[in-house]
Amino acid sequence: MTTVFKLADKVAAFKAQLDLWGRRVNREFERYFPTTKDPRTAKDWIRHPFVNEPDGTVSEQRNQLRAPTDSELRSLSLPDAFLWYYTSTCVFTSSELPDIEFIRSYYFNKIEFMRFNSTVGKHVGYDEFGIRNAERANNDPAFLAEGRAQKERYCKPGIEIDYQAALDKTAEPSVRLTSVTPPSGRHPAMLMCSVYNFFPKYISVTWLRDGQPVTSDVTSTDELANGDWYYQIHSHLEYTPRSGEKITCMVEHASFPSPKKVDGAAAMTGLVAVWCNYSD
Template structure:
């Protein structure tokens, strides 16, 4: 499964008065794997929404951002015990908890749902466009591609970024501009961590309710003509079949 970047925060202190002054401290772990080298611990100090000092495990000491913050950082750094405790939080707090988060949350995956339909392009050298919409998948990393008679299409394809739905699920949309050819098969191919093998959805023009009515009528007339032709050919073959005596 592809790696993730997740920031989890814990609010330790929150003090406020009737006049609206507020001081709070936020500790968080930034990571993209369970390896200690891929983890950063940050403890940020705020006053009235302004960050005045922080400890960053990549820096290894406290740093101030305002006059007061510079004094506080100097004070914190002058106490070996406090500095050592802050440096130990990366392993004690982040590393130990991230193992639990990965095991119980980040290893889960949800299979995508695919909807394939056609639309008319507003400005294009091609007369038709197909849209492959992929919904309700997790994690966010996904690959959507197009196949034409089994071969991947690399031109006239545009895709959106993976978009969060706000409920842990994601969606994405891929567009293919094309010129229809008789007898061809166009498919949308989706590759995702939740799938054992790629999910391939073939476009069926006859079931595409988004096609213009005139196009559906042409398709129905063409199919009817083909069936009628087969029936007449079969009838003629039976009628003119020589009779052996």
């Protein structure tokens, strides 16, 4: 049975999208995939969901797609219909090209069968079908060069926008040093260094005792998300007070031009008086 419907505005818009889809996908599809049938199932590929009719209407092809409704433009109507697509992903640690990796993954019915990775520099197949098509793609210099160029053409412009919009933004944290009750009996005193409302997430909190790093009897939480783009972290130091010593919590963060230090007063008779004093 064939369903025929008029060329409404939404159908015209959908056809325009199909034309764009055809220009971008069919070139690769026809070149790197079997021209008529999927070798694994011996069934025809779906290339163009809609076909123009002589009378100016658009008919449903092979009864595999139905006319769009208000909530959807199209849907597959047969359980054995095929779905082929690819995704493009940019992985990066900075906006510089050596720190960017472009990945294009090709899927058939949700199973990835081939991938191009800019670090590897070529296509890699994951099954017999993918291996054969990866070999075809790698033997096409123009197509291979197009994939290798995507790191600079596709990834870098978007990554630079991400950094300008959010990733280069910083929020300077507030630091609070307090005396708390130690949970164990190994040491009579404990200090907690709490760092609040910082962005980005990455931060370093360390302890100094008379200017020397302290690594033992230190416990810290992970960076905890506040849920509003800001983070907090808490570090604890268990210690036995010594007369005249100076204990410092040092915080390093992208928002600081240099490490910030919060000093605690010397311990006296098991009581710790704490002040918060920033120093570089």
